[in-house]
Amino acid sequence: MKNEANKLLFAVDIAGTFVFAIEGATAAMRGNLDLLGLMVLAFATALGGGIIRDVLIGDAPPASLRDWRYAAVAFAGGAVVFFLHQFVESVPGGVILVLDAAGLSLFAIAGTQKALVFGMHPFVAILLGTITGVGGGTVRDVLLAQVPSVLRADVYATAALAGSAVMIAGCKVRVPREWAAALGGTVCFLLRVISVWQHWNLPGVRG
Amino acid sequence: MKNEANKLLFAVDIAGTFVFAIEGATAAMRGNLDLLGLMVLAFATALGGGIIRDVLIGDAPPASLRDWRYAAVAFAGGAVVFFLHQFVESVPGGVILVLDAAGLSLFAIAGTQKALVFGMHPFVAILLGTITGVGGGTVRDVLLAQVPSVLRADVYATAALAGSAVMIAGCKVRVPREWAAALGGTVCFLLRVISVWQHWNLPGVRG
Amino acid sequence: MKNEANKLLFAVDIAGTFVFAIEGATAAMRGNLDLLGLMVLAFATALGGGIIRDVLIGDAPPASLRDWRYAAVAFAGGAVVFFLHQFVESVPGGVILVLDAAGLSLFAIAGTQKALVFGMHPFVAILLGTITGVGGGTVRDVLLAQVPSVLRADVYATAALAGSAVMIAGCKVRVPREWAAALGGTVCFLLRVISVWQHWNLPGVRG
Numbered sequence: 001m002k003n004e005a006n007k008l009l010f011a012v013d014i015a016g017t018f019v020f021a022i023e024g025a026t027a028a029m030r031g032n033l034d035l036l037g038l039m040v041l042a043f044a045t046a047l048g049g050g051i052i053r054d055v056l057i058g059d060a061p062p063a064s065l066r067d068w069r070y071a072a073v074a075f076a077g078g079a080v081v082f083f084l085h086q087f088v089e090s091v092p093g094g095v096i097l098v099l100d101a102a103g104l105s106l107f108a109i110a111g112t113q114k115a116l117v118f119g120m121h122p123f124v125a126i127l128l129g130t131i132t133g134v135g136g137g138t139v140r141d142v143l144l145a146q147v148p149s150v151l152r153a154d155v156y157a158t159a160a161l162a163g164s165a166v167m168i169a170g171c172k173v174r175v176p177r178e179w180a181a182a183l184g185g186t187v188c189f190l191l192r193v194i195s196v197w198q199h200w201n202l203p204g205v206r207g
Numbered sequence: 208m209k210n211e212a213n214k215l216l217f218a219v220d221i222a223g224t225f226v227f228a229i230e231g232a233t234a235a236m237r238g239n240l241d242l243l244g245l246m247v248l249a250f251a252t253a254l255g256g257g258i259i260r261d262v263l264i265g266d267a268p269p270a271s272l273r274d275w276r277y278a279a280v281a282f283a284g285g286a287v288v289f290f291l292h293q294f295v296e297s298v299p300g301g302v303i304l305v306l307d308a309a310g311l312s313l314f315a316i317a318g319t320q321k322a323l324v325f326g327m328h329p330f331v332a333i334l335l336g337t338i339t340g341v342g343g344g345t346v347r348d349v350l351l352a353q354v355p356s357v358l359r360a361d362v363y364a365t366a367a368l369a370g371s372a373v374m375i376a377g378c379k380v381r382v383p384r385e386w387a388a389a390l391g392g393t394v395c396f397l398l399r400v401i402s403v404w405q406h407w408n409l410p411g412v413r414g
Numbered sequence: 415m416k417n418e419a420n421k422l423l424f425a426v427d428i429a430g431t432f433v434f435a436i437e438g439a440t441a442a443m444r445g446n447l448d449l450l451g452l453m454v455l456a457f458a459t460a461l462g463g464g465i466i467r468d469v470l471i472g473d474a475p476p477a478s479l480r481d482w483r484y485a486a487v488a489f490a491g492g493a494v495v496f497f498l499h500q501f502v503e504s505v506p507g508g509v510i511l512v513l514d515a516a517g518l519s520l521f522a523i524a525g526t527q528k529a530l531v532f533g534m535h536p537f538v539a540i541l542l543g544t545i546t547g548v549g550g551g552t553v554r555d556v557l558l559a560q561v562p563s564v565l566r567a568d569v570y571a572t573a574a575l576a577g578s579a580v581m582i583a584g585c586k587v588r589v590p591r592e593w594a595a596a597l598g599g600t601v602c603f604l605l606r607v608i609s610v611w612q613h614w615n616l617p618g619v620r621g
Contacts, residue, residue, distance in 0.1 A: 028565075034616040036572050037565030043541075051470070056258070058267030060472030061534065065542075068535040120268065121275040127250075128272075138350075143552075145561045147352045151235075151244030158243050202241040263465070265474030327475065328482040334457075335479075345557075354559045358442075358451030365450050409448040 013110065014073050016103035017064075021046035021077025022088065023100060024140050028078075029085060031144050041140055042078030043071065049135030053111050053128050057118040101159075101192040105185040108133035108160035112167050113181060122168045129164030130157055133188075155195035158202060163188025220317065221280050223310035224271075228253035228284025229295065230307060231347050235285075236292060238351050248347055249285030250278065256342030260318050260335050264325040308366075308399040312392040315340035315367035319374050320388060329375045336371035337364055340395075362402035365409060370395025427524065428487050430517035431478075435460035435491025436502065437514060438554050442492075443499060445558050455554055456492030457485065463549030467525050467542050471532040515573075515606040519599040522547035522574035526581050527595060536582045543578035544571055547602075569609035572616060577602025 024045025028038040047064040054062035064070035081088050111132025115125035134150045134157045141148040150157045163184040170180025194200070231252025235245040254271040261269035271277040288295050318339025322332035341357045341364045348355040357364045370391040377387030401407070438459025442452040461478040468476035478484035495502050525546025529539035548564045548571045555562040564571045577598040584594025608614070 031561065033561075033565045036575075036616055040565055040571070055262060055469060056268055056272060060267070060474070061470055061532070065470060065534065065538050068537045071538060071541060118268070120272065123275040124272050124278060127278060142349060142352075142556060143562060143565065145352055145556075145559055147238065147240075148350060151240045151247055151350065157247070161243075202243055262469060263475055263479060267474070325475070327479065330482040331479050331485060334485060349556060349559075352559055354445065354447075355557060358447045358454055358557065364454070368450075409450055 009110075012106055014069070016106040017046045017070055017073045018077045019099045019103040020107075020136055021074040022081055023096075024136070025078040025081035026085075026088060027140055027144065029081060035082060038082055039075055039078045041143060042081070043074045044143060045136040045140040046074040046077065047071070047136065048139035049107055049111070049132040049137075052135040052139075053114065053132045056128065056131075057115060057120060059114075059118065097196055098193065101189045104133045104156070104160055104192060105163055105188040107136075108163050108188055109167055109181045109185045112164040112184070113177070116171070122172070126161060126164040126168055129167075130160045133157070133160035155191060155200050155202065159188045159192040159195065162191055216317075219313055221276070223313045224253045224277055224280045225284045226306045226310040227314075227343055228281040229288055230303075231343070232285040232288035233292075233295060234347055234351065236288060242289060245289055246282055246285045248350060249288070250281045251350060252343040252347040253281040253284065254278070254343065255346035256314055256318070256339040256344075259342040259346075260321065260339045263335065263338075264322060264327060266321075266325065304403055305400065308396045311340045311363070311367055311399060312370055312395040314343075315370050315395055316374060316388050316392045319371040319391070320384070323378075329379070333368060333371040333375055336374075337367045340364070340367035362398060362407050362409065366395045366399040366402065369398055423524075426520055428483070430520040431460045431484055431487045432491045433513045433517040434521075434550055435488040436495055437510075438550070439492040439495035440499075440502060441554055441558065443495060449496060452496055453489055453492045455557060456495070457488045458557060459550040459554040460488040460491065461485070461550065462553035463521055463525070463546045463551075466549040466553075467528065467546045470542065470545075471529060471534060473528075473532065511610055512607060515603050518547045518570070518574055518606060519577055519602040521550075522577050522602050523581060523595045523599045526578040526598070527591070530585075536586070540575060540578040540582055543581075544574045547571070547574035569605060569614050569616065573602045573606040573609065576605055 021042040024041040024043070025038045027045070028041035031037075031041075033041065047062075047070055050064050051062040054060065054064075108129045110129075112125050112129030114132075115128035116122070120128060134148075137150055138148040141150075163186075165184075166187045167180045167184030170183055171177055175183070228249040231248040231250070232245045234252070235248035238244075238248075240248065254269075254277055257271050258269040261267060261271075315336045319332050319336030321339075322335035323329070327335060341355075344357055345355040348357075370393075372391075373394045374387045374391030377390055378384055382390070435456040438455040438457070439452045441459070442455035445451075445455075447455065461476075461484055464478050465476040468474065468478075522543045524543075526539050526543030528546075529542040530536070534542060548562075551564055552562040555564075577600075579598075580601045581594045581598030584597055585591055589597070
């Protein structure tokens with residue numbers, strides 16, 4: 001049973017890695033990078049958040065470098081964009097949005113969970129969950145010499161933050177951790193999808 | 208007595224964190240980021256230098272993630288800027304300069320001290336002290352897709368470097384470490400304030 | 415005999431650090447930074463790749479911070495550019511290219527070797543070797559708020575990747591590690607020099 005759950009978790013984790021790699025590679029394509037740059041951006045976007053989290057909690061080497069399959073899946077995502085970019089571009093934006101929101105939810109919840117396992121304070125675990133979710137995209141944007149999009153607009157990091165916070169709150173009121181995680185992930189996913197659909201934005205300072 | 212000193216150090220450390228958070232949030236305001244971006248920049252500016260130092264000396268998780276109060280103070284600084292930005296903008300530049308120079312001195316000296324405690328070579332401890340002082344501002348500028356201001360102008364990192372070096376030199380000639388630290392911090396503070404007042408700059412290559 | 419080899423390795427390592435420091439400082443000069451910015455870029459370019467590798471494999475503090483001579487050599491390289499920049503600018507581009515290709519080969523091979531020693535999977539060791547070779551230049555470009563040049567053009571990271579891969583392949587077919595390393599380094603060096611000479615480029619997505 002435990003083993004089944006781990007297999008499921010690994011499968012979902014790999015799926016999130018694949019989706020984020022495709023997004024990173026697509027950004028590289030728009031930035032006019034070459035094949036290697038595309039692969040680097042696929043890797044950084046897919047695995048950057050988890051690597052930053054692992055370095056910060058002191059779990060070095062990071063999980064995604066200990067198991068070669070993560071890097072392989074990230075490069076596979078990059079290769080798909082390189083060889084099939086016309087197909088990737090034809091995927092409707094709504095599909096990308098849903099897949100990306102799923103990846104964000106998964107990474108945020110997995111990051112929060114791992115931070116708790118490593119004994120971090122719940123408040124810090126929320127931060128680390130959020131970093132896991134949005135860190136890869138931030139590295140991608142820094143490498144493209146752009147202000148990270150998560151800092152500027154949309155309910156994106158906020159969705160990850162809210163999902164992590166819901167999971168932590170659930171644990172505090174003694175909801176079993178699996179249920180708290182599922183609840184937090186759902187909140188993150190729905191918040192992200194609904195906010196794009198309804199054009200929600202956080203207030204700006206000048207707003 | 209020891210306990211008193213620790214309490215004082217913690218209080219000063221928290222004060223430096225608060226000042227740096229306000230500066231980071233103010234930069235976010237000018238960069239037109241939203242509330243979340245502002246909080247991220249407050250956090251990164253206030254705690255980035257110490258986090259980089261701790262990762263480099265192998266003290267993971269970093270001290271500022273082990274104690275939730277650091278992050279809380281950083282976010283409080285961000286909230287002050289968000290809700291009271293008209294007040295923050297009306298603070299005279301001289302006050303900001305003095306507070307910032309105080310924060311820089313404190314972080315540089317604390318970073319040097321911690322590097323020594325972790326057994327780094329004195330020469331490397333000077334570098335790590337400087338990184339502690341200016342690392343947060345560097346991360347902030349990278350996130351804003353700008354060349355870090357510490358690399359370009361002013362006697363800023365140089366003040367931190369000089370303060371660290373004075374502290375190390377003091378220890379070498381057997382000045383008690385508390386006195387060496389106080390002396391180094393004073394040198395850093397004065398060098399920073401006087402250099403702005405007198406428009407000192409480092410030579411450029413073309414200068 | 416072992417000792418002789420270590421001395422040789424250290425000498426070559428220091429030479430690579432010096433060349434990379436000169437390149438970083440030269441980039442700072444073009445970016446109009448001041449003396450301190452120049453020193454920071456010399457340091458980051460020369461030691462950034464190895465520091466990132468060591469943090470990722472869990473060897474903190476990084477080797478280049480445990481031995482103060484690395485930082486000293488990096489700053490010496492920066493000082494050469496600052497005081498002798500007219501001389502540095504008069505060095506023919508071909509000489510720089512060859513020295514840089516030598517530094518890249520050395521760093522890539524040393525990085526791969528260290529990753530293997532720390533028990534990383536061979537596939538991940540190739541990645542870490544490449545990161546060791548190109549990480550410093552990437553940090554330099556990020557600090558200059560530019561898209562890292564390794565992501566955009568030329569066979570540069572690709573040469574490091576190929577050299578690392580050849581070394582790993584050699585080890586797999588039981589070539590003694592010293593020979594595999596020498597072979598991998600040669601492949602990296604030649605690939606880099608010939609690609610510049612022949613204007614080779616990786617395909618872009620739109621190419």
